[in-house]
Amino acid sequence: VIDIKSMPELPEVETIARDLRKKIKGEVITSFWSDWKKGIRGGYVDFARGVKGRKILDIGRFGKNLMLWLSGGRVMLVHLRMTGKLILRRAMPGAKRDKHVHHIFYFRSGKILEFSDVRKFGSLELRRSQASAQGSLKNLGTDVLSDGFTLEKFDDILNGSKAKIKQLLMDQRKMAGLGNIYASEILFRAGISPLRKAHSLTRSERKKTHQAIKDILKKAVEMRGTSISDYRDASGRRGAFQRVLAVYGRAGKSCSHCGTIISREVIGQRGTFFCKSCQK
């Protein structure tokens, strides 16, 4: 049994992709069930028909999207949004289904993959080809863990942006993968206030921020993701990154670096945590 719970940002999705690759590569989907058709882009009927009989050839990720390459050239896109979880288990006939499980893939091996989602923000989508799948992801910017996310690229993104740096980091159209938790952590590491206008960052601040993105994500992937409330990786272990969160969720507590009380402000409708004295 694997039970993947998360507030999934890039490191969590990467962890899930890696684990699924080990666990379900080669599985054949014999059928699909859903009680939440709105959660399937393109419609339930085509999706269910389209995945039936397909073999899972490989699993990967782009930004926060999981990508499952199926036989016949099909590509399945899975987005967990805030509360989406994937649970791999043996089918247990007669077992009561959790009320938050909205989609189930049945495999020939007797295992099932459940998609559970309390908030019902997540989505499934099946595309007919790699090119078509890329069309679905065309609004996403460079993946922040990819080789293409260079300092020069980051520089281009910052130039001319009137948005606050915190919002820019989370804008998936500009760069894909960062969410609310890591955006706060990255800015703390870089010593930059989340309220700063993106274009106002100096060359050295840009360099520090870019490096912080790379370092923090790499570390988080190594630690198998953040454990905010009940994150579990595919082996059921808690993500360990929680223990090193410096500012996220720590409003009112003291900064580990200078002792100042950590602030919380809403920026772009998102709770944002930072140290007013370490971050300028």
Next chain:
DNA sequence: CTGAGATCCTGGGGGC
């Protein structure tokens, strides 16, 4: 194209 704001959905916290 960019940025701001509404929207989706439900558990849970606050107020009484």
Next chain:
DNA sequence: TGCCCCCAGGATCTCA
């Protein structure tokens, strides 16, 4: 204790 109200939160869609 229980009920009601309302908010959080990622990404997409719409609008200016």
